[in-house]
Amino acid sequence: MHRHLELRHLAFAAGALLGLLPATLAAQPQTAPASQSTSQPAARLRLYVAQYDVGEQCPIEATTANDIVAARMGRLGEVFSLVTHEEVQKVLSHEALQQMLGNESSAETLINIGETIAADRLVAGRMHRVGETFVATLTLFDLRTGVVEKRVAGTFKGQADLAIARLNEQSDQMLAFLLLSYAPDKIQRDRAVAVKIGKPKPTKRAGGDWPALKMGGAALVGLGVGVAAGGGVSQALGVDDAYLWVPLSMYATGGLLAATGVALALLPSAE
Numbered sequence: 001m002h003r004h005l006e007l008r009h010l011a012f013a014a015g016a017l018l019g020l021l022p023a024t025l026a027a028q029p030q031t032a033p034a035s036q037s038t039s040q041p042a043a044r045l046r047l048y049v050a051q052y053d054v055g056e057q058c059p060i061e062a063t064t065a066n067d068i069v070a071a072r073m074g075r076l077g078e079v080f081s082l083v084t085h086e087e088v089q090k091v092l093s094h095e096a097l098q099q100m101l102g103n104e105s106s107a108e109t110l111i112n113i114g115e116t117i118a119a120d121r122l123v124a125g126r127m128h129r130v131g132e133t134f135v136a137t138l139t140l141f142d143l144r145t146g147v148v149e150k151r152v153a154g155t156f157k158g159q160a161d162l163a164i165a166r167l168n169e170q171s172d173q174m175l176a177f178l179l180l181s182y183a184p185d186k187i188q189r190d191r192a193v194a195v196k197i198g199k200p201k202p203t204k205r206a207g208g209d210w211p212a213l214k215m216g217g218a219a220l221v222g223l224g225v226g227v228a229a230g231g232g233v234s235q236a237l238g239v240d241d242a243y244l245w246v247p248l249s250m251y252a253t254g255g256l257l258a259a260t261g262v263a264l265a266l267l268p269s270a271e
Contacts, residue, residue, distance in 0.1 A: 043081075044079070044080055045080050045081065045120040045121055045182070046080065046081045046083050046119045046120045047073075047080035047081070047083065047119065047120070048083035048088060048117055048119040048121070048122050048123070049069060049073045049122075049123045050088075050094070050097060050098075050101075050122060050124040051066055051085065051094050052065035052066045052125040052126070053098050053124070054127050055127060055128035058128070058129060058163070059134070059158050059160040060127075064164070065125065065127065068164065068171055069123070069125055069138070069167065069171050071171070072171035072172060073123060073171070073174075073175065075175065076175070076178060078183070079178070079186065080121070080178075080182070083117060083118070088117045091116055091117060092113075092116050097113065097117075098126075100113055101113075101141075106146070107145070107146025107147060108146060110122075110141055110142075110143055110146035110147070111145075113141075113143055114143025114144060115143075120144055121140060121141065121143060121149070123139070123141075123174065124139050125138045125139070125170075126139075129158075132157065132158065134155065134156055134157070134158060135154075136153070136155070136156070136170060137151065137153040137170075138151070138152045138153075138170040138173075138174050139152075140174060140177070150174065150177050152170045152173045152174055153170075154166050154169070
């Protein structure tokens with residue numbers, strides 16, 4: 001009788017467990033296959049750095065201005081996909097591009113430029129003369145929305161070295177803006193590398209371990225005092241004139257040891 005009851009209880013428990021199994025499986029989170037969960041990296045924005053437009057009577061040549069700007073913008077190769085001059089020249093001349101980038105360029109015109117040269121951003125520079133002053137401008141255009149994203153402008157008097165300094169300054173400002181806007185993690189990595197390279201490694205000073213030297217100095221002080229005291233005791237006990245050099249030597253040796261020990265104990269700790 002009892003055995004039948006035990007079997008019935010076991011059968012009931014097994015049935016309950018089997019009844020809970022579908023609900024348990026349904027509650028398990030569903031995971032997508034590995035092939036579906038992996039996403040493709042986002043495509044980099046295409047950036048075109050146009051040839052610098054230098055007006056008449058400016059103190060530097062266009063090639064010099066191009067070299068200065070290109071040296072900075074060339075560092076953006078890890079952030080943007082850089083469009084070359086050769087690619088643009090196939091579809092749009094430099095003169096036509098500068099004409100389209102006039103002071104009153106509309107959003108529609110800028111978007112049209114982006115579609116023509118297949119670029120998302122455009123950096124264009126221009127230098128011209130106004131009376132006795134020269135104006136240099138470096139502009140970043142968003143060719144997707146047709147707006148000016150960043151403009152850096154400045155003036156200088158007619159000397160080549162001042163023109164070069166102004167272009168260097170503007171190029172650095174534009175480079176900093178682009179990196180801060182589109183690659184802040186790169187700045188942090190570069191800073192970390194610079195700190196790691198620039199920070200000097202702690203070095204021990206000549207002579208070995210500092211705590212050990214201090215302890216040795218204290219020991220020498222004690223030894224020196226002991227030797228000098230021994231010389232005093234031997235002199236107090238009385239010695240022949242022939243052996244007077246013994247306590248004197250002990251005085252000298254003890255003093256030297258004590259002085260050396262004090263010097264070692266007072267040495268500053270290494271940073």
